[in-house]
Amino acid sequence: MLNALRQIVQAVNDASNLDEALQLIVRQVKASMSTDVCSIYLRQDSSRRYRLMATHGLNPSAVGRVTMSTNEGLVGMVADRAEAVNIENVDKHSRNLYFPETGEERYASFLGAPIIHNGEVLGVLVVQKSEAHRFGESDEAFLITVSAQLAIRLAHANLTDTLGRVEAKTDAHQDTFFEGASGASGVAVGTAVAVVTGKDLSAIKPRQTDNIDHEVDRFAQSVAQVREQISAQADSLASRLNKEERELFNVYQRMLDDNALGGEIIERIKQGYTARSSIAWVVNQHVQTFRGMTDEYFRERAIDLIDLGTRVLTALEQSSAPVQGYSDNTVLVGEEITASMITMVPAEQLVGLVAVKGSRNSHGAILARALGVPTVVGVEELSYGVLDQREVIVDGYEAKVYVDPNQALKFKYEQIAREDREMGERYQSLRDEPGVTLDGHRVSLLLNTGLSLDLARAADVGADGVGLYRSEMPFMAADRFPSEEEQRVSYQQHLDAFKDKPVTIRTLDIGGDKPLPYFPIQEDNPFLGWRGMRVTLDHPEIFLMQVRAMLKASVGRNNLRILLPMITSLREYERGYALIRQAHLELIEEGLAVRMPQVGVMIEVPAAVYQAKELAKRADFLSVGSNDLVQYLLAVDRSNARVAPLYSSFHPAVIAALKSIVKSAHKYDCSVTVCGEIAGDPLMATLLIAMGYDGLSMNATSLPRIKSLIRQIDLRQVQVWLKEIKVMEDAKQVERHVIKRMSELGVDPVLYRGTRR
Numbered sequence: 001m002l003n004a005l006r007q008i009v010q011a012v013n014d015a016s017n018l019d020e021a022l023q024l025i026v027r028q029v030k031a032s033m034s035t036d037v038c039s040i041y042l043r044q045d046s047s048r049r050y051r052l053m054a055t056h057g058l059n060p061s062a063v064g065r066v067t068m069s070t071n072e073g074l075v076g077m078v079a080d081r082a083e084a085v086n087i088e089n090v091d092k093h094s095r096n097l098y099f100p101e102t103g104e105e106r107y108a109s110f111l112g113a114p115i116i117h118n119g120e121v122l123g124v125l126v127v128q129k130s131e132a133h134r135f136g137e138s139d140e141a142f143l144i145t146v147s148a149q150l151a152i153r154l155a156h157a158n159l160t161d162t163l164g165r166v167e168a169k170t171d172a173h174q175d176t177f178f179e180g181a182s183g184a185s186g187v188a189v190g191t192a193v194a195v196v197t198g199k200d201l202s203a204i205k206p207r208q209t210d211n212i213d214h215e216v217d218r219f220a221q222s223v224a225q226v227r228e229q230i231s232a233q234a235d236s237l238a239s240r241l242n243k244e245e246r247e248l249f250n251v252y253q254r255m256l257d258d259n260a261l262g263g264e265i266i267e268r269i270k271q272g273y274t275a276r277s278s279i280a281w282v283v284n285q286h287v288q289t290f291r292g293m294t295d296e297y298f299r300e301r302a303i304d305l306i307d308l309g310t311r312v313l314t315a316l317e318q319s320s321a322p323v324q325g326y327s328d329n330t331v332l333v334g335e336e337i338t339a340s341m342i343t344m345v346p347a348e349q350l351v352g353l354v355a356v357k358g359s360r361n362s363h364g365a366i367l368a369r370a371l372g373v374p375t376v377v378g379v380e381e382l383s384y385g386v387l388d389q390r391e392v393i394v395d396g397y398e399a400k401v402y403v404d405p406n407q408a409l410k411f412k413y414e415q416i417a418r419e420d421r422e423m424g425e426r427y428q429s430l431r432d433e434p435g436v437t438l439d440g441h442r443v444s445l446l447l448n449t450g451l452s453l454d455l456a457r458a459a460d461v462g463a464d465g466v467g468l469y470r471s472e473m474p475f476m477a478a479d480r481f482p483s484e485e486e487q488r489v490s491y492q493q494h495l496d497a498f499k500d501k502p503v504t505i506r507t508l509d510i511g512g513d514k515p516l517p518y519f520p521i522q523e524d525n526p527f528l529g530w531r532g533m534r535v536t537l538d539h540p541e542i543f544l545m546q547v548r549a550m551l552k553a554s555v556g557r558n559n560l561r562i563l564l565p566m567i568t569s570l571r572e573y574e575r576g577y578a579l580i581r582q583a584h585l586e587l588i589e590e591g592l593a594v595r596m597p598q599v600g601v602m603i604e605v606p607a608a609v610y611q612a613k614e615l616a617k618r619a620d621f622l623s624v625g626s627n628d629l630v631q632y633l634l635a636v637d638r639s640n641a642r643v644a645p646l647y648s649s650f651h652p653a654v655i656a657a658l659k660s661i662v663k664s665a666h667k668y669d670c671s672v673t674v675c676g677e678i679a680g681d682p683l684m685a686t687l688l689i690a691m692g693y694d695g696l697s698m699n700a701t702s703l704p705r706i707k708s709l710i711r712q713i714d715l716r717q718v719q720v721w722l723k724e725i726k727v728m729e730d731a732k733q734v735e736r737h738v739i740k741r742m743s744e745l746g747v748d749p750v751l752y753r754g755t756r757r
């Protein structure tokens with residue numbers, strides 16, 4: 001059964017469209033379970049009815065004609081209950097509904113399993129037998145397993161098929177869109193450019209070229225490079241392999257010959273296709289052939305083909321200029337958002353980003369917000385290769401990506417974009433104004449930085465300093481640990497950029513979702529593993545070098561503050577503080593006039609929340625890292641799109657923790673700021689101000705909006721809101737209440753547009 005399941009899933013993956021996938025499923029499930037019938041019913045979103053879309057056993061003419069609602073028939077019963085239904089004799093069941101056109105009167109037994117994706121019943125998978133027979137537990141378990149495995153693939157295939165019909169203009173719909181999570185607010189209308197890695201050959205779509213000779217030359221150069229790599233690998237392992245094993249490398253070489261894969265790819269290029277898409281097309285054709293074979297040895301050869309195709313494609317992309325130019329309104333679409341992905345496109349030409357993976361709080365999304373690029377992430381069902389060169393709208397407010405929009409929809413979003421630009425101009429007029437509420441309460445507005453481009457943007461927004469400088473950014477950009485002098489130069493840039501304003505530099509915070517390529521940390525659960533201060537306390541040589549660089553950079557400036565991340569105990573803080581004192585004394589002994597800086601603690605784990613009083617007694621300041629704090633309080637991986645809806649800073653437990661922290665800090669006259677993403681969320685910012693936080697630190701894109709918001713609210717008023725939500729038990733209820741109160745107060749709705757995630 002496991003082998004049968006693997007074949008079914010693979011067949012669906014290899015199908016070119018939804019109809020083909022459905023036909024493959026019904027044929028293979030029927031054969032695997034030895035039933036007389038297998039059928040699939042899919043939900044029609046427009047009517048909420050389930051339509052027979054494929055069958056092997058019922059009359060083929062019934063496909064597309066038979067439909068039923070959740071209160072009709074046994075199929076409707078499966079959909080309504082969202083669980084399997086096993087009937088021995090359908091004639092005796094009250095819910096049985098007979099459709100003469102199907103010819104199903106010949107079949108007495110029925111087993112149906114729901115196809116569920118993201119909590120929604122997308123369809124029903126049914127098997128039937130002619131004799132009265134109750135299917136066994138193993139049959140039921142197998143059908144449920146097949147349905148669960150196929151759910152996301154059917155959802156993906158359905159959307160891909162819809163896009164194909166839109167492209168063919170045979171079934172166009174003005175609102176064809178994908179939904180995800182908002183990565184960065186704003187809207188963009190542009191042309192999609194798919195960024196496909198070599199490992200995802202199936203997502204590379206055919207693309208034609210007029211320069212065939214150039215493409216043939218590029219392919220030939222890539223093959224030569226791969227041949228050298230294979231030869232080098234064979235030589236390095238020669239002493240450890242026997243003759244038969246070494247022959248495998250020769251097989252790889254022969255596959256690249258002109259009378260094998262290499263020749264087929266060249267022939268495809270000569271038909272007018274790019275080298276990149278030709279490699280993918282030829283390899284995919286052979287992969288599908290091998291995967292369709294029953295012999296396990298030959299099925300496994302598909303992996304060899306993918307590996308070889310990936311090698312050649314990687315060489316092609318690394319050894320040449322970009323495959324294509326970029327339009328003035330490029331929307332990059334890919335598996336994930338990375339810094340290298342973003343830097344592929346000139347800043348003035350990049351208008352939007354879309355990613356299959358990630359969440360609002362992934363580092364890619366944080367980078368996108370810092371750049372002010374509208375972004376939608378976590379669009380799990382997106383077949384991004386299909387979008388290549390299509391016109392799209394990226395709605396970072398409502399987390400939607402529209403494909404081939406009509407003129408009315410484009411006009412609507414162009415108007416929203418104009419409003420955003422106008423609001424940006426109004427923000428600019430507030431650059432030199434303080435963040436003061438209507439009743440005179442001052443809130444320090446600080447920046448989160450880490451990239452050099454942040455410094456260029458900082459001067460435009462009128463920040464009161466830096467609340468969080470992510471010092472790991474220079475470490476992540478290098479191919480080794482930066483030297484003390486290299487670090488000093490980087491820190492000094494930030495200290496000089498803000499002169500007399502405070503600059504809070506967080507010590508190296510790696511691990512979790514921030515690995516260093518030259519210092520790999522392999523763990524089953526990295527977010528609960530060796531990260532933050534745990535790493536640097538175990539490697540004091542790294543910590544001391546970094547602190548010395550910070551202190552040297554502060555000479556003559558004296559606006560440095562040092563922040564210790566991932567503190568879970570007083571002992572960790574004391575050890576970190578002692579090392580800072582050690583570095584300070586060393587530099588004094590070396591003759592440098594270095595002041596001991598303020599040292600603070602990041603509150604980002606529940607243990608620190610409960611020890612906030614003790615930490616506030618000892619530290620000079622506290623800083624709440626809300627991204628991780630919310631993650632740990634709610635047990636939600638903030639980078640996992642599947643559970644992203646559960647990640648909410650409005651959760652009553654999060655609100656309670658935030659109130660507790662600020663109360664503990666102020667009891668000992670310890671200042672406290674929030675440097676997580678919630679500081680730049682207009683709705684949460686009002687609550688943080690009401691709680692009494694001394695400062696909010698955010699990216700440069702968010703700061704002008706938050707400053708404008710603060711200047712439109714009354715502290716006493718928002719403190720009333722905080723009391724009102726105290727009795728609320730649900731995150732959405734809290735969020736809706738704040739939106740309602742903002743509207744009643746007359747706050748410009750453009751300021752909090754898109755906060756309803």
